[in-house]
Amino acid sequence: MKISKKRLYLIFACVLVAYAFLAIAPVFAQDATEAEYRPFPKIGSRNAAWIAAQLHLLFGSFILGVPMFAVIIEFIGWKTKDMRYDRMAQEFIKLCMGAFSTTALLGGVLVFILIWCYPKVMTKLSGIFGPTMIFYVVLFFGETFTLYLYSYGWDKMQGRHKGWHLFLGVLLNVFGTAIMFVSNAWLSYQTSPATQYGVLSEGRRKSWIEEKLAADPSLTPDTAMEGVTSHTMVPLHNETTGEFMGTVWDAVNNFTWMPVNIHRLVGNIAFGGSIVAAYAAFRFLVAKTKEDKAHYDWMGYTGNFIALCGLIPLPFLGYWLGREIYMFNNTMGINMMGSLFSWLFIIQAVMIGVLFIGANYYLWSGMGRIEGAEIYARYRPYMITVIVICVAIWMTPRTLSKISSASELSAMGGANHPHLGLFGLMTAKNTAVNIVILTTFLSFLFYRRSGKTPTASWGKVGNIAISSIFFLAVVSIVVIGIVGFTVPTDLRVNILTPYQVLVALAVMAVVTVVDIFMYRRATTSGTINWGEMTDRSQYVLILIAITFTSLMGLMGYARSGLREAWHIFGVMQDTSADAFTPLLSEAVNIVAIIMVVFFALVGFIFWLGLWGEKKKQDAAATAETAVTAEGDD
Amino acid sequence: MKRLSLFTICLIILVGSWLVLRFGIGGVVSVPIPASVIAMYMGLIIIAILVHISVEDSLFQEFLRPIRETLVDDRRRIRRRVIAVLIPLFLLGYTYSIIAQRASPPGSPRDAHPSPPLELTYKDEVIGTMQDVVNPFRHYEKDDPEAFKAHVENGRRVYYQNCFYCHGDHLDGQGHFAPYLQPLPANFQDPGIIPNFQESFFFWRISKGGPGLPAAGAPWDSAMPIWEDYLTQDEIWDVILFLSDYTGYQPRTFGEAH
Numbered sequence: 001m002k003i004s005k006k007r008l009y010l011i012f013a014c015v016l017v018a019y020a021f022l023a024i025a026p027v028f029a030q031d032a033t034e035a036e037y038r039p040f041p042k043i044g045s046r047n048a049a050w051i052a053a054q055l056h057l058l059f060g061s062f063i064l065g066v067p068m069f070a071v072i073i074e075f076i077g078w079k080t081k082d083m084r085y086d087r088m089a090q091e092f093i094k095l096c097m098g099a100f101s102t103t104a105l106l107g108g109v110l111v112f113i114l115i116w117c118y119p120k121v122m123t124k125l126s127g128i129f130g131p132t133m134i135f136y137v138v139l140f141f142g143e144t145f146t147l148y149l150y151s152y153g154w155d156k157m158q159g160r161h162k163g164w165h166l167f168l169g170v171l172l173n174v175f176g177t178a179i180m181f182v183s184n185a186w187l188s189y190q191t192s193p194a195t196q197y198g199v200l201s202e203g204r205r206k207s208w209i210e211e212k213l214a215a216d217p218s219l220t221p222d223t224a225m226e227g228v229t230s231h232t233m234v235p236l237h238n239e240t241t242g243e244f245m246g247t248v249w250d251a252v253n254n255f256t257w258m259p260v261n262i263h264r265l266v267g268n269i270a271f272g273g274s275i276v277a278a279y280a281a282f283r284f285l286v287a288k289t290k291e292d293k294a295h296y297d298w299m300g301y302t303g304n305f306i307a308l309c310g311l312i313p314l315p316f317l318g319y320w321l322g323r324e325i326y327m328f329n330n331t332m333g334i335n336m337m338g339s340l341f342s343w344l345f346i347i348q349a350v351m352i353g354v355l356f357i358g359a360n361y362y363l364w365s366g367m368g369r370i371e372g373a374e375i376y377a378r379y380r381p382y383m384i385t386v387i388v389i390c391v392a393i394w395m396t397p398r399t400l401s402k403i404s405s406a407s408e409l410s411a412m413g414g415a416n417h418p419h420l421g422l423f424g425l426m427t428a429k430n431t432a433v434n435i436v437i438l439t440t441f442l443s444f445l446f447y448r449r450s451g452k453t454p455t456a457s458w459g460k461v462g463n464i465a466i467s468s469i470f471f472l473a474v475v476s477i478v479v480i481g482i483v484g485f486t487v488p489t490d491l492r493v494n495i496l497t498p499y500q501v502l503v504a505l506a507v508m509a510v511v512t513v514v515d516i517f518m519y520r521r522a523t524t525s526g527t528i529n530w531g532e533m534t535d536r537s538q539y540v541l542i543l544i545a546i547t548f549t550s551l552m553g554l555m556g557y558a559r560s561g562l563r564e565a566w567h568i569f570g571v572m573q574d575t576s577a578d579a580f581t582p583l584l585s586e587a588v589n590i591v592a593i594i595m596v597v598f599f600a601l602v603g604f605i606f607w608l609g610l611w612g613e614k615k616k617q618d619a620a621a622t623a624e625t626a627v628t629a630e631g632d633d
Numbered sequence: 634m635k636r637l638s639l640f641t642i643c644l645i646i647l648v649g650s651w652l653v654l655r656f657g658i659g660g661v662v663s664v665p666i667p668a669s670v671i672a673m674y675m676g677l678i679i680i681a682i683l684v685h686i687s688v689e690d691s692l693f694q695e696f697l698r699p700i701r702e703t704l705v706d707d708r709r710r711i712r713r714r715v716i717a718v719l720i721p722l723f724l725l726g727y728t729y730s731i732i733a734q735r736a737s738p739p740g741s742p743r744d745a746h747p748s749p750p751l752e753l754t755y756k757d758e759v760i761g762t763m764q765d766v767v768n769p770f771r772h773y774e775k776d777d778p779e780a781f782k783a784h785v786e787n788g789r790r791v792y793y794q795n796c797f798y799c800h801g802d803h804l805d806g807q808g809h810f811a812p813y814l815q816p817l818p819a820n821f822q823d824p825g826i827i828p829n830f831q832e833s834f835f836f837w838r839i840s841k842g843g844p845g846l847p848a849a850g851a852p853w854d855s856a857m858p859i860w861e862d863y864l865t866q867d868e869i870w871d872v873i874l875f876l877s878d879y880t881g882y883q884p885r886t887f888g889e890a891h
Contacts, residue, residue, distance in 0.1 A: 331750070339747060342746075365688055384684055385681070392674055392677050422824070490886045564849070
């Protein structure tokens with residue numbers, strides 16, 4: 001008997017559901033008595049919550065990131081009256097629609113797991129954040145309806161209603177960002193349940209002083225305030241009883257809330273762009289017509305460009321978040337960068353290296369489809385060399401004891417190599433990352449210029465100016481980096497590193513402006529042959545998306561693991577069997593599983609979209625054939 | 634002169650890079666680089682070569698040409714046979730190098746830096762949180778330079794009476810006992826040691842020594858004594874002042890939060 005494909009999928013789905021039910025069945029056999037923890041069968045509570053949370057985050061990141069650039073692309077299409085942009089933005093939102101319900105579903109699964117496995121923690125958190133949870137639900141409804149209106153109203157709200165449609169797009173992003181900010185408050189509070197005196201509520205200020213006076217009878221209300229500034233960190237809990245003493249806003253506006261918000265906001269754009277680019281790459285690879293290849297090549301290029309735009313500021317924002325974690329708690333900072341999680345950051349460096357090398361590779365491949373881009377090919381080996389040297393610096397570990405033999409350690413005179421060990425320090429790594437970013441920007445500049453000849457009379461001067469700006473910027477970044485070895489850390493972190501970042505950002509801004517004016521009336525000597533890309537370049541787009549996903553998973557482990565055996569750092573201890581910090585190898589395995597599941601789900605959602613599209617096309621083709629046949633009659 | 638093929642150029646770059654890392658930087662310029670780090674760098678160089686040759690189809694074909702010729706061209710019969718012998722020999726040698734028993738002890742598995750506790754204690758007495766405790770004599774550096782100098786001198790005395798046997802005359806970790814210790818004593822002249830930690834961290838490491846190292850990151854293998862059994866709190870703070878004064882590195886402080 002021949003089984004149809006549809007039936008096969010159905011059987012497979014039934015088997016999966018049956019297995020899932022059998023796996024969790026023992027849970028329901030237990031007494032529903034009050035407990036601090038309840039074990040999740042087979043894989044354990046922590047792994048269950050970890051997988052559900054990370055999958056929820058990945059889907060959430062995708063559906064929050066994509067509307068941000070979809071609305072910008074739609075706006076560009078509206079202003080330039082180029083419908084191709086409009087169609088592409090619509091296609092992006094269609095991808096979101098399928099992922100939206102999966103995000104909500106995974107959010108529900110996460111909540112169920114948390115309530116079942118960690119009831120006491122959830123009671124504590126909901127006691128503090130109750131009002132924000134109601135607000136979250138309101139925002140969720142807002143986002144859902146706005147997304148439906150925005151997506152389903154796309155074709156209807158063309159022409160004079162386009163402005164309103166764009167307004168819906170902006171509103172969708174406002175709701176999405178607000179939702180993320182609310183949920184970020186919960187998890188960032190678990191990491192840093194404290195805030196600065198300057199932004200603290202009046203009630204907590206009073207109770208904190210009272211606690212100080214009670215703890216030390218020799219203090220007076222005046223002497224208790226000695227040394228307290230607006231930046232003084234104040235715990236939100238009574239330090240003796242652990243009782244929460246602040247307001248909801250104190251808890252929301254905790255010390256690491258805003259750095260996490262900004263880091264994730266930009267990260268969502270980069271991640272969304274990379275997933276869209278991977279989707280386009282897949283469609284490119286399976287496309288049968290030239291038109292389809294051209295369309296998906298263009299879509300892949302746009303996705304990668306968006307991912308790059310997000311990727312460039314991410315290291316800076318990550319650095320800021322890291323700095324704030326150090327500021328909140330030195331022990332946590334040392335654990336992150338110098339101790340328990342330090343090797344994770346070497347893996348992170350490798351992965352970010354892959355992202356930058358991949359993004360540059362794609363840009364260089366793309367120049368192959370532009371006539372007249374050959375003149376820039378001679379710079380490529382130098383740019384590869386610079387990027388690889390910088391990535392090598394970035395991924396050089398500070399301490400080599402774990403990867404060296406005893407004789408190698410003796411030869412080095414310790415765990416640090418006397419010269420290469422310097423690359424392990426942040427001042428060297430920051431220098432390297434800034435140069436990688438500038439080199440990537442240069443690649444993009446070459447790509448933009450390919451096939452064009454400037455007609456501005458000051459073209460030559462402009463080129464000399466741009467080259468000088470690049471040269472001076474690299475020299476200053478390197479000099480600042482070298483000075484960074486000799487100054488106190490406080491000065492390096494708060495002055496020198498931001499200055500390095502400002503130099504890189506300023507170069508990109510100034511050069512972009514000069515370049516736009518230089519090429520404003522440029523003559524086009526070659527056209528872009530969309531669709532004429534190597535398959536290799538498309539696999540690179542898929543690799544970039546996979547790397548982003550793994551990176552987010554690993555950094556999720558770091559962010560959560562930094563609390564060590566605390567549900568709420570320093571306040572509520574984790575006394576469950578899963579309290580230990582998992583080994584890096586275990587974390588990598590779990591993240592790999594999450595990544596596979598994520599891509600399987602994303603693939604399924606995209607396949608569903610394709611299926612619907614194919615059915616529509618088939619129906620349209622049948623109707624057309626019928627009309628033609630009627631005409632023939 | 635015959636132009637070198639792209640494949641040969643790539644091979645020269647690869648072998649040349651290995652020679653530079655292994656014998657140039659890791660020999661002439663500096664001390665040897667651990668094999669794992671060289672492997673990491675070589676991996677990156679291979680990626681760079683692959684990126685370069687595969688960006689353009691024409692380059693890729695040019696790179697593949699000698700490989701294809703070696704595999705199928707009858708004129709390259711001798712080269713093919715030599716390579717057919719060399720590859721298994723190379724793999725054999727490489728496998729032997731990995732699995733052969735060696736007399737050298739394994740390396741130290743210790744973490745980069747131990748994870749400090751949240752509270753700083755001295756003989757079970759809580760001094761404060763690791764985050765907030767500062768060296769009580771540090772302010773003399775500005776307020777009373779003479780007093781500061783006296784504390785540094787006392788620190789110097791403490792150091793040379795107790796610490797220099799392992800940490801060395803010049804605080805560079807090259808003391809008399811150093812060659813016989815594993816892990817090697819800390820080198821305070823390294824720019825990555827003193828500037829990266831607050832003074833409270835150094836107080837904790839000195840006072841608790843090797844036995845006081847945390848469970849996280851175990852197993853530890855430190856020979857450092859528990860100095861709180863022998864030194865007073867003031868002596869420990871003084872020796873910390875001496876470490877930074879002698880090396881010129883300032884321990885980590887935190888500016889205002891934002």
